[in-house]
Amino acid sequence: MSWSIPETGTLGLVDNNDPYRPDILYSAAERATLVDGKRLQRVPETKFSAFGTYTMEVESGRIELSSAYSMTGDVCFDVACGILDRAQAWSRWDARVTWTSNDERLSIGAYANNILNEIGIRNMDDENVEAKLSADCHANFATDVWARSSLSNGAL
Numbered sequence: 181m182s183w184s185i186p187e188t189g190t191l192g193l194v195d196n197n198d199p200y201r202p203d204i205l206y207s208a209a210e211r212a213t214l215v216d217g218k219r220l221q222r223v224p225e226t227k228f229s230a231f232g233t234y235t236m237e238v239e240s241g242r243i244e245l246s247s248a249y250s251m252t253g254d255v256c257f258d259v260a261c262g263i264l265d266r267a268q269a270w271s272r273w274d275a276r277v278t279w280t281s282n283d284e285r286l287s288i289g290a291y292a293n294n295i296l297n298e299i300g301i302r303n304m305d306d307e308n309v310e311a312k313l314s315a316d317c318h319a320n321f322a323t324d325v326w327a328r329s330s331l332s333n334g335a336l
Contacts, residue, residue, distance in 0.1 A: 226253035241281040270300030
């Protein structure tokens with residue numbers, strides 16, 4: 181891509197690799213995409229996130245329930261924002277439950293990331309010969325256990 185001033189005198193962007201306007205058939209002025217008033221590249225028009233934690237005391241310790249949700253609107257990776265240069269809106273929901281003992285020496289947790297199992301494209305790069313995609317991938321579920329020692333050498 182290169183910046184160009186078409187015959188109209190308006191600043192525009194010329195994509196030399198646009199399959200809909202090949203340079204062999206169209207002049208630079210005909211291939212230029214006007215940039216004035218266009219959406220910012222790689223910035224969604226809408227983005228929303230929410231996070232919450234609920235803690236409840238139980239006889240053996242405490243239980244924490246946490247959840248996070250985020251939504252990202254359509255993202256354009258090029259000023260033209262054509263169908264080949266746009267990632268659709270997507271959302272992600274994560275959740276976690278953790279039990280911690282009264283003395284806080286033992287904690288057991290379980291979590292699920294990307295519960296909705298949506299794949300969202302976060303980046304697209306066509307600077308190199310092959311396009312590179314960066315995405316939030318499939319859902320995953322796991323547990324973790326950790327123990328804390330009061331001994332100075334860290335042993336249990």
